[in-house]
Amino acid sequence: MKTMKVPEATISRLTIYSRFLEQADAKGILTVSSTDIAKNVGVTPAQVRKDLAYFGEFGTRGIGYTVKDLLKHIRKILGLTKIWNVALIGAGNLGRALAHYKGFAKRGFEIKAIFDVDPSKIGSKIGNINVYSMDELNEKVKELDLRLGIIAVPAVAAQEAAWALVKAGIKGIINFAPRSIIVDENVILRRVDLAAELEVLTYNLQECKIDA
Amino acid sequence: MKTMKVPEATISRLTIYSRFLEQADAKGILTVSSTDIAKNVGVTPAQVRKDLAYFGEFGTRGIGYTVKDLLKHIRKILGLTKIWNVALIGAGNLGRALAHYKGFAKRGFEIKAIFDVDPSKIGSKIGNINVYSMDELNEKVKELDLRLGIIAVPAVAAQEAAWALVKAGIKGIINFAPRSIIVDENVILRRVDLAAELEVLTYNLQECKIDA
């Protein structure tokens, strides 16, 4: 494995490839070509091969890629060979929804504890996950081996939540609050802004209108 | 305004800048410099200026940008000067969560109708939004002037939902299902894969472990 820097975009695409491979595997397909993958996910075959080439040689010339093998390799590259325990901050609408979302567990991410500041929520359960006070975060992170954090609190509380997670030793955070937050540079932070996605759509739709 | 092609990344950043400007405005701050914005959202000042320069000259040398003015300009650029009505497909956990999410309405996106195939859900309400049968999609799109679509159905149903939206005349779609879908090329499609975001985190965390 080369020490070459892998583009962020490549990693995102790997996750997309893995979705397709899961489907193909479920259908009983044994091998796929870079063209098959490319067609299904909407990129060029060259892009698929280049993305995979960052990590080694997984295909066979003239044949393509063995679905199960490639899937296994990608999962290993992405660090998905084990279960990751997740701390969810915020038991509001969004937090509850994420707690119920089956897609996380299906891919090895288990929300083990939910934290909130609202006394009326603390002590309750969402699904079968306990809601704890923010004061218990440090303790629970250790006790439950929580590695990742999801911030699903209102914008004004997001930065505080982030600091709490960092302080508790969490090294990877996803922020759903519509606000930029700062963390230590040894912590990986990603932002998911639901309204922002819609805003990009409206920008593009406007453009089209101008073209026409 | 030049006909120059604007990078997709620039548009995403504009939405982030606007979040910061909203906060600044709420705090009563009148002007900000590109450095102020950059510090808060984690990019370089040059990047901020370049992004804005695609659309015109909004700042004053020596002073910076007037918060209210810049916010207004960005909102206009993104097409956020009017209300956009949204069709939500899928009344499951994720769909219900999105229906309750306040952040959409706050930014001018109003989910006006929800559609599902499950007879037990059709006719019910989520919040104060009606759940309709998929058969009623075409009709409701016209009646309620729905312009955008959000797909929040299981992976297997995603493509079908997309086709239905396109057929009904929707031109902008966000797909939350963990599966690539295809639409006409005159339709704008964006993908939000929640588990994928976590997977990028785990990739990066692995990397760090190798570095150390």
Place this chain on the structure above:
DNA sequence: TCTCTCTTGCGAAAATTATAACACAAAAAA
């Protein structure tokens, strides 16, 4: 008025990312 500081806007350079081209390996067919 003149100077000093601050900060934008813009063109050019640098870095990054994607696309295209090609040589070669494996399998299937003749």
Place this chain on the structure above:
DNA sequence: TTTTTTGTGTTATAATTTTCGCAAGAGAGA
């Protein structure tokens, strides 16, 4: 066995995106 087809991995080329450097405008203070 030889030829043809398929499809990888790699190298080269092109396009895109970001960063840099600097001229010039605007206000503050002497």
